[in-house]
Amino acid sequence: MANIREVAKQAGVSVATVSRVLNHPESVSATTMELVLATMEKMQYTPNGFARSLALNRSSTIALLIPNILNPLYPQIAKGVEDVAHQKGYNILLCNTEENKEKERDYLDMLIEKRVGGFILTSSQLENKDLQKIKNQNVPFVMVGRNIEDIDANMVFTDYYMGAYQITQHLIEVGYSKIAHITGSLNQIENLEKRRGYEKALEEAGISLQSQYIVEGNNEIEGGYLGAKKLLKSKEKPQAIFAANDLMAIGAIDAIKSSGLHIPEDVAIVGFDDITMAALIEPKLTTISQPVYKMGLIAARLLFESIENGQQEDGFQQKIFLQPKLKVRKSCGHENRVREIFN
Amino acid sequence: MDLSVNFIGLSLKNPILISAGPLTGSGEMMRKAVEAGAGAVVTKTIANEIRSNVRPRLVKGEGGLHNIELYSDFTLEEWEGEIAYAKKHGAIVIANILGHTPSEIAYIAQKVERYGADAIELGVSCPHGEGLEGVASEPSALYEFTKAVVKRVKIPVMVKLSSNVANVVKLAKAAEKAGAAAISGIDTVRSIAGVDIETGQALLPTFGGYSGDAIRPIGLAAIASISEATSIPACGIGGITKHEHILEYMMLGASTVQVCTSIILNGHEHIGLLLDGLRGWMTQNGYESFDEIKGKALTSLKSFEEIKEEPYVSQVNEGCSISLCEKCKKACIYEAIEWTDGQVTVNPQRCTGCGLCVSICPQGIFELNWKD
Numbered sequence: 001m002a003n004i005r006e007v008a009k010q011a012g013v014s015v016a017t018v019s020r021v022l023n024h025p026e027s028v029s030a031t032t033m034e035l036v037l038a039t040m041e042k043m044q045y046t047p048n049g050f051a052r053s054l055a056l057n058r059s060s061t062i063a064l065l066i067p068n069i070l071n072p073l074y075p076q077i078a079k080g081v082e083d084v085a086h087q088k089g090y091n092i093l094l095c096n097t098e099e100n101k102e103k104e105r106d107y108l109d110m111l112i113e114k115r116v117g118g119f120i121l122t123s124s125q126l127e128n129k130d131l132q133k134i135k136n137q138n139v140p141f142v143m144v145g146r147n148i149e150d151i152d153a154n155m156v157f158t159d160y161y162m163g164a165y166q167i168t169q170h171l172i173e174v175g176y177s178k179i180a181h182i183t184g185s186l187n188q189i190e191n192l193e194k195r196r197g198y199e200k201a202l203e204e205a206g207i208s209l210q211s212q213y214i215v216e217g218n219n220e221i222e223g224g225y226l227g228a229k230k231l232l233k234s235k236e237k238p239q240a241i242f243a244a245n246d247l248m249a250i251g252a253i254d255a256i257k258s259s260g261l262h263i264p265e266d267v268a269i270v271g272f273d274d275i276t277m278a279a280l281i282e283p284k285l286t287t288i289s290q291p292v293y294k295m296g297l298i299a300a301r302l303l304f305e306s307i308e309n310g311q312q313e314d315g316f317q318q319k320i321f322l323q324p325k326l327k328v329r330k331s332c333g334h335e336n337r338v339r340e341i342f343n
Numbered sequence: 344m345d346l347s348v349n350f351i352g353l354s355l356k357n358p359i360l361i362s363a364g365p366l367t368g369s370g371e372m373m374r375k376a377v378e379a380g381a382g383a384v385v386t387k388t389i390a391n392e393i394r395s396n397v398r399p400r401l402v403k404g405e406g407g408l409h410n411i412e413l414y415s416d417f418t419l420e421e422w423e424g425e426i427a428y429a430k431k432h433g434a435i436v437i438a439n440i441l442g443h444t445p446s447e448i449a450y451i452a453q454k455v456e457r458y459g460a461d462a463i464e465l466g467v468s469c470p471h472g473e474g475l476e477g478v479a480s481e482p483s484a485l486y487e488f489t490k491a492v493v494k495r496v497k498i499p500v501m502v503k504l505s506s507n508v509a510n511v512v513k514l515a516k517a518a519e520k521a522g523a524a525a526i527s528g529i530d531t532v533r534s535i536a537g538v539d540i541e542t543g544q545a546l547l548p549t550f551g552g553y554s555g556d557a558i559r560p561i562g563l564a565a566i567a568s569i570s571e572a573t574s575i576p577a578c579g580i581g582g583i584t585k586h587e588h589i590l591e592y593m594m595l596g597a598s599t600v601q602v603c604t605s606i607i608l609n610g611h612e613h614i615g616l617l618l619d620g621l622r623g624w625m626t627q628n629g630y631e632s633f634d635e636i637k638g639k640a641l642t643s644l645k646s647f648e649e650i651k652e653e654p655y656v657s658q659v660n661e662g663c664s665i666s667l668c669e670k671c672k673k674a675c676i677y678e679a680i681e682w683t684d685g686q687v688t689v690n691p692q693r694c695t696g697c698g699l700c701v702s703i704c705p706q707g708i709f710e711l712n713w714k715d
């Protein structure tokens with residue numbers, strides 16, 4: 001028995017068109033309708049999702065596991081995944097792992113049982129042995145973000161170390177030497193990587209590290225708020241603060257403003273991620289743009305290639321690295337507008 | 344004369360390619376270009392992520408065209424159909440692709456190869472939309488990008504260069520070393536379209552790229568340097584408006600050329616005019632293949648050290664019949680040109696043989712000769 005994608009291919013139309021024939025026939029031209037219906041009949045296609053997934057042993061659903069939907073970074077990944085999945089006639093199951101290994105494992109078991117067509121695992125905490133389980137079931141998967149273990153899988157990732165290094169170096173270029181860092185939760189490697197990038201940039205510029213200038217936040221707005229308050233109390237207040245994500249930078253901006261200080265004149269602030277809000281708040285936030293939407297697109301592309309063609313013919317593991325990019329706006333106190341224009 | 348050429352393993356019916364741009368933005372557009380006679384088409388830049396194009400984005404300036412256009416509006420998946428369509432209609436399709444890291448661009452390369460592209464052109468040299476430094480403007484970065492793509496695909500890989508770089512030769516060599524099959528250039532030249540001085544507003548709201556007639560000398564210089572420095576074929580781009588310009592590029596070492604702006608401005612039938620002109624000139628001059636003219640002018644390029652100092656001065660060949668023109672007199676920096684009773688004369692004592700009058704005179708009455 002054929003599936004919707006095979007019907008679409010045979011009829012020479014998109015999956016979305018076949019789906020419209022089934023669900024919104026009024027939106028399809030008569031000729032297309034006739035063509036699609038004839039193809040369905042010829043290929044003995046039954047438009048019953050459940051029956052079809054039984055027959056195929058796999059459903060037209062893929063699972064996207066992300067740490068936390070409340071972090072504005074992850075909806076962008078989801079959008080990238082969806083933009084490709086929709087073209088392919090798949091829908092998405094979204095699961096929040098909350099960076100909890102057990103929860104992630106539970107989801108994995110549940111989803112394998114549901115016979116999802118494939119997985120996209122974002123900032124996964126899983127170990128090789130967990131992933132072996134997915135492989136044993138022959139379910140294709142793609143990792144987004146690097147894992148602690150060296151995992152043998154298709155993967156899309158960016159370089160947190162490089163991003164943090166770039167933005168710290170930018171602060172040094174603007175002319176600051178007292179530069180503080182509000183880290184993210186330090187049980188995540190990405191936050192350790194960011195701290196390492198920050199330290200490396202200072203070290204290269206001959207600026208000695210000061211422990212009072214490094215405070216741990218919790219990835220959320222409050223963490224940034226509290227972190228900045230604490231930094232403002234230090235004996236010599238910092239000239240600039242690098243928050244490990246934009247949410248914390250927004251919290252820090254709030255803290256600085258509420259202390260009656262001005263940004264960037266009294267304290268400059270920069271973030272990481274480039275969430276939509278970063279370009280809207282006052283002052284506009286200088287940050288590191290993570291190509292998250294693109295990561296979602298590519299992850300989905302890799303996944304559908306595996307679903308459609310099985311493994312790469314040459315067994316090639318796709319490890320696609322995307323470059324983080326400095327976005328210069330107002331909050332860093334950079335006077336040189338040409339950098340902003342060329343963002 | 345048979346215009347066909349073999350370029351990076353592709354048999355082209357002629358050496359004129361339509362370059363990456365709005366004329367190759369879809370299968371339909373590529374079909375049109377091929378039906379109008381193009382030897383091959385280079386797709387609009389294909390990327391992972393669509394960035395929608397702003398409006399307006401084109402301004403015709405005095406010497407050329409300014410654009411702030413970015414990449415293709417089609418998704419990567421949609422390009423499968425577009426390439427297939429163009430190929431079904433007989434197009435030889437070179438996919439112009441962009442990625443921001445070696446692994447990303449290699450991924451796209453492998454995709455377009457599967458879609459049936461005959462070759463790849465790396466579009467990593469656009470002067471706008473990618474920061475002040477561009478995507479891969481350092482030789483080491485360009486090497487990594489090219490290498491990653493060459494390793495991943497079987498079809499030939501051409502690398503498109505920009506003149507907005509410190510040393511185009513280093514870049515060309517890096518691409519060659521990484522296994523590029525050819526170098527093409529140039530991409531547009533970073534520009535600002537102008538300022539409306541009444542309102543104090545720039546004509547287009549950001550930095551863009553300049554193309555057309557005005558950039559041809561820049562393109563010629565790039566191609567001559569690239570041809571001298573590498574042993575892979577070069578594809579000349581920039582300001583080709585007449586068939587003579589194609590010959591100029593070829594005489595400076597190009598095997599093929601790409602055209603964009605003059606076709607945008609004059610329509611697809613202009614491709615036919617270029618082809619007719621090219622065929623006519625070659626036949627008239629008794630050439631049977633482009634190999635006979637390729638690189639012919641390169642030997643005429645010398646270092647300053649090699650240029651002999653000769654005692655040239657300007658002389659008037661015949662009388663001038665445009666009495667009110669006086670362009671020569673106004674432009675003579677050395678006040679050597681005199682007009683008396685409607686007659687032009689050059690004072691050989693004052694003339695320094697700079698040669699400006701020779702190219703400025705609409706009637707061509709001046710000639711450089713050795714001073715008596």
Ligand SMILES: Cc1cc2nc3c(=O)[nH]c(=O)nc-3n(C[C@H](O)[C@H](O)[C@H](O)COP(=O)(O)O)c2cc1C
Pocket residue numbers: 362363364365387388401408410412413414415439466469503529530531553554555556558580581582583601602603604605
């Ligand atoms: C409107 C416009 C859009 C262009 N888009 C692209 C592009 O997507 N990718 C690319 O590599 N070059 C692009 N180009 C550059 C052209 O391919 C070409 O390199 C340049 O215009 C010089 O050639 P010309 O003087 O014949 O136009 C574009 C040029 C124009 C005018």
